Amino acid sequence: xxxxxxxxxxxxxxxxxxxxxxxxxxxxxxxxxxxxxxxxxxxxxxxxxxxxxxxxxxxxxxxxxxxxxxxxxxxxxxxxxxxxxxxxxxxxxxxxxxxxxxxxxxxxxxxxxxxxxxxxxxxxxxxxxxxxxxxxxxxxxxxxxxxxxxxxxxxxxxxxxxxxxxxxxxxxxxxxxxxxxxxxxxxxxxxxxxxxxxxxxxxxxxxxxx
Amino acid sequence: xxxxxxxxxxxxxxxxxxxxxxxxxxxxxxxxxxxxxxxxxxxxxxxxxxxxxxxxxxxxxxxxxxxxxxxxxxxxxxxxxxxxxxxxxxxxxxxxxxxxxxxxxxxxxxxxxxxxxxxxxxxxxxxxxxxxxxxxxxxxxxxxxxxxxxxxxxxxxxxxxxxxxxxxxxxxxxxxxxxxxxxxxxxxx
Numbered sequence: 050x051x052x053x054x055x056x057x058x059x060x061x062x063x064x065x066x067x068x069x070x071x072x073x074x075x076x077x078x079x080x081x082x083x084x085x086x087x088x089x090x091x092x093x094x095x096x097x098x099x100x101x102x103x104x105x106x107x108x109x110x111x112x113x114x115x116x117x118x119x120x121x122x123x124x125x126x127x128x129x130x131x132x133x134x135x136x137x138x139x140x141x142x143x144x145x146x147x148x149x150x151x152x153x154x155x156x157x158x159x160x161x162x163x164x165x166x167x168x169x170x171x172x173x174x175x176x177x178x179x180x181x182x183x184x185x186x187x188x189x190x191x192x193x194x195x196x197x198x199x200x201x202x203x204x205x206x207x208x209x210x211x212x213x214x215x216x217x218x219x220x221x222x223x224x225x226x227x228x229x230x231x232x233x234x235x236x237x238x239x240x241x242x243x244x245x246x247x248x249x250x251x252x253x254x255x256x257x258x259x
Numbered sequence: 260x261x262x263x264x265x266x267x268x269x270x271x272x273x274x275x276x277x278x279x280x281x282x283x284x285x286x287x288x289x290x291x292x293x294x295x296x297x298x299x300x301x302x303x304x305x306x307x308x309x310x311x312x313x314x315x316x317x318x319x320x321x322x323x324x325x326x327x328x329x330x331x332x333x334x335x336x337x338x339x340x341x342x343x344x345x346x347x348x349x350x351x352x353x354x355x356x357x358x359x360x361x362x363x364x365x366x367x368x369x370x371x372x373x374x375x376x377x378x379x380x381x382x383x384x385x386x387x388x389x390x391x392x393x394x395x396x397x398x399x400x401x402x403x404x405x406x407x408x409x410x411x412x413x414x415x416x417x418x419x420x421x422x423x424x425x426x427x428x429x430x431x432x433x434x435x436x437x438x439x440x441x442x443x444x445x446x447x448x
Contacts, residue, residue: 071342074349077356100317101437104338111345126405202409209412212423216430223434230441 070107074114084114095224098231105224112217116210123206126199127192132167134195136160139180297347297425301340311335318440327447330440337433344425351418355411362401363414370398 073084088110097103139159165173196203261269301307311332319331355361377394380386402410412419 071346074345076349076353099320100314101334101440122405122408126409129405205412206409219434223437227437227441230438230445 070104074111076118079118084110087114097224098228101227102224105220105227108220109217112213112220116213116217119206119210119213123203123210126202126206127196128167130199131192131195132163134198135166135177136163138184139163139177297344297422301336301343307339307343311339314338326443327440330436330443334433334436334440337429337436341426341429341433344422344429348419348422348426351415351422352411355415356407360401361407361411363410374398 073081073088075081075084088107091110091113092103092106095102095106095109097106136159139162162173162176166177296304301311312335315328315332315335318334319328323331373394381391381394401407
């Protein structure tokens with residue numbers, strides 16, 4: 050029977066400290082649990098060995114959070130702009146929706162359909178596509194027509210994302226450099242002397258292992 | 260040797276600067292950076308000063324003296340300064356996002372003009388109901404969701420840009436302070 054040596058993972062730091070780094074950078078509507086999870090996962094991946102690395106880990110988590118926020122805003126902006134642009138495009142076709150009533154009531158129905166289209170509700174998506182087809186317009190064409198109207202905003206957000214990504218990558222390199230100065234590397238977990246545990250294995254098929 | 264005409268041209272160009280010209284305007288402008296307090300050194304605030312000391316002790320580790328202690332203090336100061344800038348930026352964004360009535364200054368002025376024009380129509384004996392509703396909807400409408408966020412980025416771009424400059428400087432100071440500390444530890448080892 051051959052004993053296999055299985056390296057015991059190095060002890061992780063306790064779940065990332067939130068002080069003395071101040072409160073999490075959350076704005077209205079953001080989930081603190083999700084932020085904490087991100088911080089814990091970054092911390093688990095980097096396994097900071099000293100206070101400086103903890104500071105840099107917190108930086109990475111904060112910057113990553115901001116990048117996610119900006120990307121979310123960009124996607125929501127595109128969806129919201131397309132929804133807004135659809136309404137005037139569909140207004141001339143509203144008679145074909147089969148709704149009756151005053152102008153106000155039909156406009157309110159149209160708004161509701163477009164709002165549900167923005168939320169990707171199946172019945173609303175189908176209705177909008179049917180209406181667009183009746184006017185010889187495809188959904189992709191409608192989107193392509195509306196995107197240029199907000200290209201400046203999209204570019205601004207993309208620029209902010211790019212700046213944040215550069216800072217995050219620079220922070221990761223700083224951890225590497227700091228560890229190199231202390232004789233370690235960041236991504237490979239260290240297996241230290243004396244941290245092995247013996248795992249007994251059974252011999253296969255009655256034959257003794259060599 | 261600069262010629263007299265060149266000197267005169269330089270003096271005239273300097274007068275054409277876009278900054279404030281009166282003493283009162285210049286005095287007000289000098290206070291701009293103090294509004295958010297980011298240009299003040301960290302040690303000017305006793306609370307931040309204490310945080311710097313605590314963090315410096317954690318960075319330096321037990322038993323650290325001399326160079327290591329000093330350099331740990333420099334890292335801590337840069338980190339607390341960076342934290343201060345990020346907190347200020349976060350407050351700016353949070354406050355604006357939480358404001359239900361946040362909108363561009365230009366939009367507020369446009370609404371005021373629209374309201375002034377609408378008053379004579381609304382004061383008629385029998386104004387159209389749909390017009391009343393549309394005007395009301397327009398006047399109380401403010402950017403929502405992602406539009407609100409990009410409106411904030413737009414309207415506050417000057418402040419956000421200034422904070423970004425402070426943040427870059429603080430990050431740079433921290434980076435070089437960490438390198439100096441690592442170098443000092445390496446020399447001692």
